[in-house]
Each structure stands twice: as structure tokens, then as C-alpha cells.
Amino acid sequence: MSLFRTKSIDALIAASQEPEKRLRRTLGPWSLTAFGIGAVIGSGIFILTGTAAAGETLSFRSVLHAPVLDLLLHGPGALSTIGRPGAGPAISLSFLLTALACSFAALCYAELASMIPIAGSAYTYAYATLGEVFAWIIGWDLILEYAVSNMAVAVGFSAYFNDILESLLGFHLPAQLSGPMIAGGQFTGAWFNLPALLILLLLTWILVKGVRESAGTNNVMVLVKVAAILIFVFGASRAIRPENWHPFMPNGYSGVLTGAAIVFFTYIGFDSVSTAAEECRNPQRDLPRGIIGTLIVCTLLYVSVALVLTGIASYRTLDNAAPVVNALKSLGYEGIRQWVGVGAIVGMVSSLLVFQYGQARVWFAMSRDGLLPPAFSKVHPVHKTPHISTWVAGLAVGIPAGIWDIGTFADLANIGTLFAFVVVSAGVIVLRRKQPDRPRGFRVPGAPVLPLVSAACCLVLMLGLPLETWLRFFVWLAIGLVIYFSFSRKHSLLR
Numbered sequence: 001m002s003l004f005r006t007k008s009i010d011a012l013i014a015a016s017q018e019p020e021k022r023l024r025r026t027l028g029p030w031s032l033t034a035f036g037i038g039a040v041i042g043s044g045i046f047i048l049t050g051t052a053a054a055g056e057t058l059s060f061r062s063v064l065h066a067p068v069l070d071l072l073l074h075g076p077g078a079l080s081t082i083g084r085p086g087a088g089p090a091i092s093l094s095f096l097l098t099a100l101a102c103s104f105a106a107l108c109y110a111e112l113a114s115m116i117p118i119a120g121s122a123y124t125y126a127y128a129t130l131g132e133v134f135a136w137i138i139g140w141d142l143i144l145e146y147a148v149s150n151m152a153v154a155v156g157f158s159a160y161f162n163d164i165l166e167s168l169l170g171f172h173l174p175a176q177l178s179g180p181m182i183a184g185g186q187f188t189g190a191w192f193n194l195p196a197l198l199i200l201l202l203l204t205w206i207l208v209k210g211v212r213e214s215a216g217t218n219n220v221m222v223l224v225k226v227a228a229i230l231i232f233v234f235g236a237s238r239a240i241r242p243e244n245w246h247p248f249m250p251n252g253y254s255g256v257l258t259g260a261a262i263v264f265f266t267y268i269g270f271d272s273v274s275t276a277a278e279e280c281r282n283p284q285r286d287l288p289r290g291i292i293g294t295l296i297v298c299t300l301l302y303v304s305v306a307l308v309l310t311g312i313a314s315y316r317t318l319d320n321a322a323p324v325v326n327a328l329k330s331l332g333y334e335g336i337r338q339w340v341g342v343g344a345i346v347g348m349v350s351s352l353l354v355f356q357y358g359q360a361r362v363w364f365a366m367s368r369d370g371l372l373p374p375a376f377s378k379v380h381p382v383h384k385t386p387h388i389s390t391w392v393a394g395l396a397v398g399i400p401a402g403i404w405d406i407g408t409f410a411d412l413a414n415i416g417t418l419f420a421f422v423v424v425s426a427g428v429i430v431l432r433r434k435q436p437d438r439p440r441g442f443r444v445p446g447a448p449v450l451p452l453v454s455a456a457c458c459l460v461l462m463l464g465l466p467l468e469t470w471l472r473f474f475v476w477l478a479i480g481l482v483i484y485f486s487f488s489r490k491h492s493l494l495r
Helices: 009-016 029-040 050-054 068-079 088-114 122-129 132-169 195-208 211-239 252-265 271-278 283-312 321-331 333-366 387-403 405-436 449-463 467-491
Strands: 055-059 080-086
Touching: 009 122, 029 211, 029 283, 029 333, 050 055, 050 088, 050 252, 050 283, 050 321, 050 387, 055 467, 080 122, 088 252, 088 271, 088 405, 088 449, 088 467, 122 333, 122 405, 132 195, 132 387, 132 405, 132 467, 195 211, 195 333, 195 387, 195 467, 211 283, 211 321, 211 333, 252 467, 271 283, 271 333, 321 333, 333 387, 405 449, 405 467
Parallel strands: none
Antiparallel strands: 055 080
């Protein structure tokens, strides 16, 4: 039964107060909201908006590439080419629908974050509600989520950075130093993707210097990319032609739902706000504000971009790799197009910064509980940051990003995030039963119905991912359980 032994919330809080393991509390609600926006708003706002509006055709070459839900519902029919109708101009409704679905999980995060203001996010909540083995599984899962997501973003940053060098300065890095060594299981001839590693090392250095410096850097980048989005929204709105919005729902509600499924993953990242719990000045008040504020601001930005983009170009023309840039190019809006390019690259950098921050805090929390080696919970004597965890996390992401094309593994980040959402939703229900009188800085309305709805929505979305992704996910969890039973369980401080 020690596998399911929970750690009391009071013990978790007491451990965070130990002088040699204490982090510096410097963050307020604005910095927390900026952290969330930095994670959620990336280059996807300029790409997936067009894809979801125009729709896409998916060709499933084998059973491994078919979504699990399609296999369950259609059997062999799921292996054929399946079209996904776009939402058309109603993609703005898709963003609102997705925000509603994400808000269920966000409210659950807000309640637990206000009760358990500890670094570690869903890992810590699982330890307090479901038991040690579940905490290990979700912690191992979060490491996968943050690492794989940032590997993919770092590879994308490298390609975009080389393109910027060529357009602005007239030269680019040699292909041997700016591309992945292995792509699609084949050697490419490149030696190493150097920009992917260097940007991660630079951000790691900033994170080690201190959370205040990291938050300040992120705040600047968030202002830049929000400014770029607003320049697009207000600048390009002059070219809106209302006839582009007709018909508003060309594929009916089916198209709106398909668009919501495509853009759902653009919202992933608001949970990273909860990893900053131990560095908040007033976590019980500010964490819920930061999480919910992130969702509101990001929804407004997404809907605004969607309305303007489908107003300046026919949704049928948006199914390409750079729909916003191409639409602006056709209008001759070169100045706005350059701002969009700046916003895209800054968006990638800020996402890298926040996810590297969150990953290091998860490693730190697991180490402090004895589930990872003690070196990962050492705090820098001057900067008061988990410097060893931060550097190891930077290298663990930067080196693979220099070797592989990680884009094919992006779904692993999605399934990991959704699994974390399910655990957090369940945690709210468990604590409402076990500790109903414990003070909560925020309470999920309509519990336990709303947390159950949140968990159900996430499970359905998980079933929409390919079978291949599920198999890789189970392999990763199996590796994690081997580590748990061979090391973590023996060294657990709770045990």
C-alpha cells in the first residue's frame, strides 16, 4: 500500500520552507499571467488558425497512424483517407469552444494551486491526492511533455532563425550546422543543429540567473509578440472584405468541432503557471488569477486573429504553412508581414523559456521528495534557483534537438498534457471528499460535475490521437516505472 501513500499538504508546504531548499518569492499576478501567455501564444497562432479554417486531409497509411477513437468507431474504415472539413470563418467559434473546454481544466488547476502552492504542478497535486506511484507517473509524464514540446519548438526556431538571417543580412548558416542530423529515420548529412542548442543554453543561463530576471525577459518578449499580434489585427483589418465571412459556417457545426480539435493544442501551456507556485509572493490569490487571466487574454488574441485572417482572405486559400504571412504578402502589407515574423520568432523563444522553467521546477520538486537524485533539488546560494536541474534540463532538450527532427513526436506532448489534465481534475474531486474544510483560495464551481466533465473531455481528446502515439506513451511510462521501482521507491523520503 506504500505505492498509494499520499503526502500531506502541510508536509509539502513545510518541505518548501527548509532554508537550503527554499526558492525566492518575487512573482506577482502580472508576471504569472505573462508566464502563461508566453507559454500559450507561440508561432501556432499564425499557422494553425489558417489550417483549422481551411480544413485538411489526413491519409492514414497504417493502423498505427489512425486515431484510436476512429479505430473504435469505424474499424478498418479508419485506415482510409479521411478528410477533416474546416471551420471556415467560424474558426473564431472553434477558438471559443476550445477555450470553454480548457477552462474546465484551468479552473481545476486554479483550485489545487491555491491549496497547494508548491512547485511541481500536477506532480505535487497527484502526490497529495492519489498517492506516490501516481505522482511519479505524472511527474515522469510532465518531463516528457515539457521536453518533447521544447525539442520541437527549438528545431522550428532554428529553421526560422536561418530564414531571418537570410532575409535581413543576406546570408545563412551552412546546412551542416543548422539542420537535424536525423530526420524521418534517415541521416540528412548535417552535423548538428547548432542554433537549436545555443538558444536553449542562452535561456538556461537566464533561468539560472534568477526568476526575477527570467520573468523580466519573458515580460519583454510577451509585450513584443502581443504588439505584433495587435499590429496585425488593427493594421490588416483595413483590408477586411465582409464577403469573405459568407458563408460563416460552410461545413456546419461539424466543421466548427473539427476546427476546435485542431486548435485545442494551441492552448496548452497555461498549466505552466502553477509550476511557479513557490516563487509567488501571494500564491493563494495570484495563482488562480494568473491561470484564468492567461486563458482570457489568449482567447481574445486567438479570436481576433481568426476574425481578421478570414476577413482579409478566403478561408479556402489558408491551407498552407504560413497562411498569415502569405495573406499579407498578397495584400502588399510588407511592414505588417515583418512584424508577424518578429512575433513568430519571439513567440517561440518565450515558449522555450517558460517550458524550460516549468521542467526544471518539476525535476526540483521530485528530487526534494527523494524520487530523483538529490543534486536536482540543490538551490544556488546566490540566485536561489535550482541551477543543477535547470542546466540538466537545458542539455537534455538541447542535445536531442540538435540531432533529431522532433516534429514527428509532437503528439507525445499533447497526450502527456491531456493526461495531466485528467489527474488534476480527479485531484479536485478527491480533496473535496477527503479535506472538504481545508481553506481554498479558489473553488471550482459546480464540483464534482465540472471536474468530471473536464476529465471526460480530456479523455475523448486523448482517444483522438494516433495509436502510434499511445504506444510510445506507454513505452515512456514503462521506462519510468522501471526507474521508480529500482531507485525512486527506495529513496522516497515519504517511505
